[in-house]
Amino acid sequence: MTETGQPRLAHWADNAPYTGAGDRTAPVTDPATGQVTGRVLLATSQDAHAVIRSAKAAFPAWRDASLARRTAVLFRFRELLNERKQELAEIITSEHGKVLSDALGEVTRGQEVVEFACGMPHLLKGGFTENASTGVDAFSVRQPLGVVGVISPFNFPAMVPMWFFPLAIAAGNTVVLKPSEKDPSSALWLARLWAEAGLPDGVFNVLQGDATAVDALLDDPSVKAVSFVGSTPVAQHVYARGTANGKRVQALGGAKNHALVLPDADLDVAADAMVNAGFGSAGERCMAISAVVAVGGVGDELVAKIAERAAALRTGDGTRGCDMGPLVTAAHRDRVASYVEQAEMDGAEVVVDGRTVRPDGGDGGFWLGPTLLDGVGVGMSCYTDEIFGPVLSVLRVDTYDEALELINASPYGNGTAIFTNDGGAARRFRNEVEVGMVGINVPIPVPMAYYSFGGWKSSLFGDTHAHGVEGVYFFTRAKAVTSRWPDPSHGGINLGFPQNA
Numbered sequence: 203m204t205e206t207g208q209p210r211l212a213h214w215a216d217n218a219p220y221t222g223a224g225d226r227t228a229p230v231t232d233p234a235t236g237q238v239t240g241r242v243l244l245a246t247s248q249d250a251h252a253v254i255r256s257a258k259a260a261f262p263a264w265r266d267a268s269l270a271r272r273t274a275v276l277f278r279f280r281e282l283l284n285e286r287k288q289e290l291a292e293i294i295t296s297e298h299g300k301v302l303s304d305a306l307g308e309v310t311r312g313q314e315v316v317e318f319a320c321g322m323p324h325l326l327k328g329g330f331t332e333n334a335s336t337g338v339d340a341f342s343v344r345q346p347l348g349v350v351g352v353i354s355p356f357n358f359p360a361m362v363p364m365w366f367f368p369l370a371i372a373a374g375n376t377v378v379l380k381p382s383e384k385d386p387s388s389a390l391w392l393a394r395l396w397a398e399a400g401l402p403d404g405v406f407n408v409l410q411g412d413a414t415a416v417d418a419l420l421d422d423p424s425v426k427a428v429s430f431v432g433s434t435p436v437a438q439h440v441y442a443r444g445t446a447n448g449k450r451v452q453a454l455g456g457a458k459n460h461a462l463v464l465p466d467a468d469l470d471v472a473a474d475a476m477v478n479a480g481f482g483s484a485g486e487r488c489m490a491i492s493a494v495v496a497v498g499g500v501g502d503e504l505v506a507k508i509a510e511r512a513a514a515l516r517t518g519d520g521t522r523g524c525d526m527g528p529l530v531t532a533a534h535r536d537r538v539a540s541y542v543e544q545a546e547m548d549g550a551e552v553v554v555d556g557r558t559v560r561p562d563g564g565d566g567g568f569w570l571g572p573t574l575l576d577g578v579g580v581g582m583s584c585y586t587d588e589i590f591g592p593v594l595s596v597l598r599v600d601t602y603d604e605a606l607e608l609i610n611a612s613p614y615g616n617g618t619a620i621f622t623n624d625g626g627a628a629r630r631f632r633n634e635v636e637v638g639m640v641g642i643n644v645p646i647p648v649p650m651a652y653y654s655f656g657g658w659k660s661s662l663f664g665d666t667h668a669h670g671v672e673g674v675y676f677f678t679r680a681k682a683v684t685s686r687w688p689d690p691s692h693g694g695i696n697l698g699f700p701q702n703a
């Protein structure tokens with residue numbers, strides 16, 4: 203507790219809270235009321251190295267634990283998570299602001315990765331070749347790396363960490379999770395759940411903090427790999443510094459996702475999808491649709507349909523059954539609103555204005571309602587920048603080719619979607635578009651746990667995507683073994699280069 207009676211959110215090491223030596227803290231706020239609900243510790247680099255040491259000490263025994271033992275813990279974690287996910291969803295809503303149903307959806311998508319990781323014995327199977335040469339067998343195994351760091355953003359405080367740590371732990375690594383300082387409690391809740399599931403001390407640890415904690419993870423030689431998710435500039439920094447220090451890094455960055463609506467699309471289906479994907483979680487999703495590209499004259503009808511739906515949404519406290527919650531902080535709300543002001547000055551039409559919203563929530567909440575901008579041009583900052591709020595921009599073009607060119611010119615390539623009833627057009631789009639995750643009449647095409655998640659271009663730095671088989675590869679390294687057991691017929695000394703015989 204702090205002097206003012208607010209909870210002090212500590213680090214977590216060796217299955218217990220750890221306060222470290224540093225005294226820097228940051229406020230944690232309920233975005234629906236604006237009230238400070240706690241203070242989170244911000245690690246010094248010494249604190250970070252101490253938490254990393256716990257993870258390092260735990261590695262040899264966890265690496266050597268049998269797959270049966272490791273997956274038994276994972277199964278227990280899955281069962282506890284499934285029983286108690288409502289608790290976790292309430293924590294997410296209280297610090298992030300997203301509505302409860304959305305928070306529950308986030309936990310469920312994370313749980314799917316835990317379920318995938320329960321199949322680790324199958325995923326780690328290597329190959330075996332008998333008699334590659336006479337009396338020689340060849341085989342491959344995949345082994346864990348050691349301590350791995352996971353650095354996560356504010357917008358999915360449970361799901362994004364769960365894209366990584368179930369696979370890392372199941373594969374035999376130990377983990378240091380650095381959650382966002384804006385909503386740090388979910389990570390601690392997950393840590394307690396691991397302890398209850400029987401995970402040995404030091405296998406899953408939480409390091410609270412900001413850039414100091416991140417840089418310590420990137421610099422500490424005991425950390426062998428880092429999975430990062432956040433904005434593009436920070437992803438670039440993490441990738442450059444981590445790889446310069448010889449680490450394996452996957453750094454998932456920002457996004458600007460387009461939805462292309464062709465003239466033959468069902469416009470009611472498309473409008474529903476734009477509203478769900480544009481305003482769900484107040485637009486604070488890396489797979490949110492933020493730019494709608496209306497092709498060949500569908501613009502007027504589509505904008506009218508989206509506007510009607512957006513205006514009917516209820517913005518308010520996420521615990522009250524509203525459609526959309528507040529933004530995460532006051533500063534972020536003001537930043538998003540400033541893009542709407544600038545768009546107006548740049549000549550866009552504000553069709554639905556979230557700045558005038560009357561929320562069902564506290565006066566101090568960080569409110570901005572759904573906002574629809576029409577007549578947006580490619581030079582406007584509301585189009586070029588990642589806004590990360592409930593602002594949907596509509597651009598109009600004449601042809602499919604123009605739409606494709608526009609999408610492919612974006613520096614980001616996280617997600618995209620096409621709305622059409624023409625299978626040939628959809629097929630062409632999924633083939634030609636330079637984006638990592640594509641939806642066909644599906645607005646937020648987040649891959650299932652057994653596929654891998656990741657964008658192209660400035661939306662991902664590194665070679666491997668998150669979860670799925672690529673996640674297993676990221677958290678393990680391959681070893682190829684060639685073995686001969688001499689039998690009485692072995693041929694004695696031969697200095698020649700080994701050849702198949």
Ligand code: NAD
Pocket residue numbers: 353354355356357358362380381382383411412413414416417431432433434436437439454455456457487488588590616657661
């Ligand atoms: P952020 O980049 O501000 O923070 C992400 C993490 O980096 C946090 O843990 C934060 O503490 C840390 N951090 C912040 N500044 C840092 C610095 N200068 N040096 C080192 N570490 C630093 O991102 P955010 O605002 O928390 O999250 C929103 C962003 O994340 C958006 O850009 C969104 O598109 C992106 N995101 C991407 C994906 C994806 O899969 N590509 C998924 C979710 C979110």
